[in-house]
Amino acid sequence: MDIVVVGSIALDSVETPFGKVKEALGGSAVYFSVAASFFVLVGLVGVVGDDFPKEHIVLLESRGVDTSGLARKPGKTFRWVGRYDYDLNKAHTISTELNVFAEFEPEIPDRLRKAPFLFLANIDPELQDKVLSQITSPRLTALDTMNFWIEGKPNELEKVISKVDILLINDAEVRQLADEPNLVKAAKKLLSLGPSRIVVKRGEYGAMMFSQEGIFFAPAYPLERPVDPTGAGDSFAGGFLGCLAKSGELSEDNLRQAVVMGSVIASFAVEDFSLNRLLKLKPAEIKERFREFIKLTRFEGSFPSI
C-alpha cells in the first residue's frame, strides 16, 4: 500500500448550468483515491451507511483501491446537495446530511498502518490527529482543511498542521487561517507552523507551492467546458500525492512535477459530473495534457536586451 487516505465518502446531488446528477458517487476520499489510482495503490479509510450501493465498492476495488478500511454502519450515507452557477469557483450548498459520517471514528487497519504516504482529507482536525498517530512510519503526510474547522477548531487544527509535511488548502482559507490578507505573507506564516510546504489551490487560477526553496506556480488548464467542479481539490491532491509517491524521491523537482500532475488530474475531473471523467481517463490522455501544461507555461529564458 503506497498511500492511505482518510476522508468522506458521499452521495452528491449537484446541479450546474451544464446538467445535474442525483446521489452520485462523491466525497473527498473517493475523488482522492481514484485520482491517485493512476499512479499507485491506495488504501481508503472512511464510513458509509447501509444504503451505500455495492457497485461503488466494486468500482473502487477495480481501480486497485484497498477498501479494508471502509466501515459500513447502520444508517444513511453522507449526502451533499449543491449548486454552481456560471461562476464555477463558488459552490452553493443546498443541504448537508452528515448521517453516519457524523459519528465517524477512523480506524486504520493494521495492513494500512505502514503506508509511506498519508493524505488527511478535510475532516475534524481532532480525527486527523488521531489518524496521524496510527500511522507508524510515514515518509510524507499531507492535510487538507476548510473554513468550517478554521472557525470552529482553530487550536486543534494548528496542532495537527504542525505535525504534517504538506498543507493543501485553498486561496481564501490560507488567508483566513493565517489571519493575513496577503497570500505570500499568509503562506510564510503557515510554513512557520511546521509544514515544509504549503500548496495553495486557486481553482481556475491554478495552484502555488510555497517552501523554503521558493515559490512555484502552475496554471489551471484552460477548459472550454468545465461541467462540475465538485471534487476538483481532492482530485488535485490525488494526482499530486499519487505522482509523488510513484516517483519516490521528495526533491523540489519532483514536487513541482507533482503539482502540475495535480492540476492535470483536476482538469479532467471537472470535465464531467461525479467520477465520470476520471473513470474513463486513459494514461495517454494524462501524458498528452501534461505536455500541454509545458506548452502553456514555457517562454524563452534568455533575457531580452533593454
Add this chain to the structure above:
Amino acid sequence: MDIVVVGSIALDSVETPFGKVKEALGGSAVYFSVAASFFVLVGLVGVVGDDFPKEHIVLLESRGVDTSGLARKPGKTFRWVGRYDYDLNKAHTISTELNVFAEFEPEIPDRLRKAPFLFLANIDPELQDKVLSQITSPRLTALDTMNFWIEGKPNELEKVISKVDILLINDAEVRQLADEPNLVKAAKKLLSLGPSRIVVKRGEYGAMMFSQEGIFFAPAYPLERPVDPTGAGDSFAGGFLGCLAKSGELSEDNLRQAVVMGSVIASFAVEDFSLNRLLKLKPAEIKERFREFIKLTRFEGSFPSI
C-alpha cells in the same frame, strides 16, 4: 519614435490600506510611457489642463518621452479619486472629473505618425478609430478598453477591435464583451473579430495570451507588499509593447517573453503609489525579476512514469 500611445493623463488621489496620495501623476498614457521607456522611445498623445505641473512634463521628457503630442488646454486636468481595500483587485471610484479630457480630440503630430507601434489606451472607441487612421504604416497596433465602452459603445468598439492586432483587456471584460462566461470561449470569440492575439490581464492571477498558436500563461509576481494597483494594467501594456518593439520580431517566442516582461514591469508599478517605483527602477532589477519569473514557472518536462 518607436511607439505612440494615446490615452489619459491624470492627477490621481488614491487611498489604500498602505497609505495615500493626493493629485499624484497618473493616467493610462503616463503609466504606459514610463513603463515602455525602459525599452524604447515613446511618443505620448494626450491632453492636460493649464493646472498641470510643468515638472511632470520635464520628468516624462527626462525618460525620453516625446511630448509634442501633449496638448495643454484651458481648464483643469483630468482627476480620479479612488480607494482600494485589502482586496487590491477591486478599485472603488469615489469621483471622476473628466475636465479637459471630456473634449479630448487626439491629434497625432506628423513626426509621430510614422511610428511602427501604436497603443490605444482606454478611451472612447471612436477616438481610438480616428487615431488609428492617422498612423500611416503601423507594424503592430494594440488596444485596451473597459466596461464603460463595452456597455456604451459596443458597435464602435467592435469596429475598432476588428482593425487592431492585439486586444489587451481584463478578465471580467473579456467575458462581458464576448457575452460568454467561459474565458477560453470568450477569447476565441474575440479572436474571430480580427485581432491575432487577445491578452487577458487577471491582476494578481497573472496574464494569459490567446492566439491561433495556442494559449500562454504568465503568473503575476507574488508580492508581499503590493501598495497601490493603480496603473498596473497600463504598466503591463508598456512593458509588453516596449519589450516587443525593442526585439523587433513579432514571433510567438518574443510575444511570450513580452507578456512576462509586462508582468515584471506591472509587479514593480504596484510596489508604490503613482509612478514612484517605476521612476526609481533600474535595468538590473528588471533583469533580476525576469529571472525570478523563470524560477517561478519552471518544472521538469520529462514525463513521470505512471
